[in-house]
Amino acid sequence: MIPQPYFGDTLLDSSTLRKQFEAIFGPGGTLIEVRAPGRVNLIGEHTDYNDGFVCPMAIDKTTAIICHKRSDSLVRIHSNTAKAATEFHLDHAISKEQVPPWSLYPRGVAEALRQRNLVPSGMDAYADSTVPIGGGLSSSASFEVATALALLTINKTSLDPVEMALACQWAEHNYPGMPCGIMDQFISALGQKGHALLLDCRDRSTKQVPLDDPNLRVVIANSNVKHELVSGEYTARRHQCEAAVKWLAKRNPEVHSLRDATLNMLEDGCLGMNPAAYRRAHHVITEIARTTDFATALEKHDYATCGQLMYASHASLRDDYAVSCQELDDLVEIARTVPGVYGARMTGGGFGGSTVTLCESRQASEIAATLSNQYAKATGITPQIFASRPSQGAHLVK
Numbered sequence: 001m002i003p004q005p006y007f008g009d010t011l012l013d014s015s016t017l018r019k020q021f022e023a024i025f026g027p028g029g030t031l032i033e034v035r036a037p038g039r040v041n042l043i044g045e046h047t048d049y050n051d052g053f054v055c056p057m058a059i060d061k062t063t064a065i066i067c068h069k070r071s072d073s074l075v076r077i078h079s080n081t082a083k084a085a086t087e088f089h090l091d092h093a094i095s096k097e098q099v100p101p102w103s104l105y106p107r108g109v110a111e112a113l114r115q116r117n118l119v120p121s122g123m124d125a126y127a128d129s130t131v132p133i134g135g136g137l138s139s140s141a142s143f144e145v146a147t148a149l150a151l152l153t154i155n156k157t158s159l160d161p162v163e164m165a166l167a168c169q170w171a172e173h174n175y176p177g178m179p180c181g182i183m184d185q186f187i188s189a190l191g192q193k194g195h196a197l198l199l200d201c202r203d204r205s206t207k208q209v210p211l212d213d214p215n216l217r218v219v220i221a222n223s224n225v226k227h228e229l230v231s232g233e234y235t236a237r238r239h240q241c242e243a244a245v246k247w248l249a250k251r252n253p254e255v256h257s258l259r260d261a262t263l264n265m266l267e268d269g270c271l272g273m274n275p276a277a278y279r280r281a282h283h284v285i286t287e288i289a290r291t292t293d294f295a296t297a298l299e300k301h302d303y304a305t306c307g308q309l310m311y312a313s314h315a316s317l318r319d320d321y322a323v324s325c326q327e328l329d330d331l332v333e334i335a336r337t338v339p340g341v342y343g344a345r346m347t348g349g350g351f352g353g354s355t356v357t358l359c360e361s362r363q364a365s366e367i368a369a370t371l372s373n374q375y376a377k378a379t380g381i382t383p384q385i386f387a388s389r390p391s392q393g394a395h396l397v398k
Contacts, residue, residue, distance in 0.1 A: 004266025307343025323350025
């Protein structure tokens, strides 16, 4: 029997969340529930910190927080994912020293909002999530945005979704210390049901791109591997991009980031350029173009073009940016052999994590089964595979 790909967020039933909350904190008080999704990036990888474009969509795996307001400034959060709790006060700077790593995400968010004088009252909160941790699907951003919305809602205050996303990005930079771009928090906060999001990482403008064709499906395959990065690999790539910009700017002073560069500039200036910097720049320049072309093709329902752009993106990430791995390559090549697949690519930072496949809806189950069976044979690892529709961004559950 062909296994059905997973749809929806059935693990987070509201009544179960309420029971879990009351088992920990006791009954009483008006409970509210908020949810914020994880994301998959359809195309546009390692372009965000080069002022480029990205095109993610919110997935129907979410972090849910159910909570009630306290009469003091204490925040108590129990995470079912971490099987642990953290607490802190909102009436002074929130510590990030000697605390469990998972608690840095809500602590950082709370501090960002505290500095804006938006959250005087604390809360008791129970959090659970279906976003895979370590799968490159932004479980951290989902947790951050859900925490922000919960704190704002119980305090009857609000923040523009863009500002909320930026506050959560600040939290991740300054508490866990991850220098992430703006994509993850933006799509979790601003995602719209039935749409992908074309995000300009330079000016932070967005465009909602329709992705509601019932004949189209997105299948996500978590490889269940995460190779330990050679120390400084991510930082090294950022530095190589910066080196490419400096080199190109010698001849082209209008180049302030790789967003400003063209392939002609790169080819004209390649003599004497560091080979690694050249390859990184080649990926970024072509990936920025692929991302805007993908959004245009998606609007036209030209899924064959979308698929070819996805395959080209994966090849560039594998060869020019050198952030793929054998497991991700296997998943992409397996997907390529299945009827009904338009395209596939690795998604996320690389060195493990997930792939994303664009396919015909009627073939989603067969694709999931083939990916699962053939990947397990090739690697001995069972992947986690699910199909997703573009889902709503952070919201209050009525």
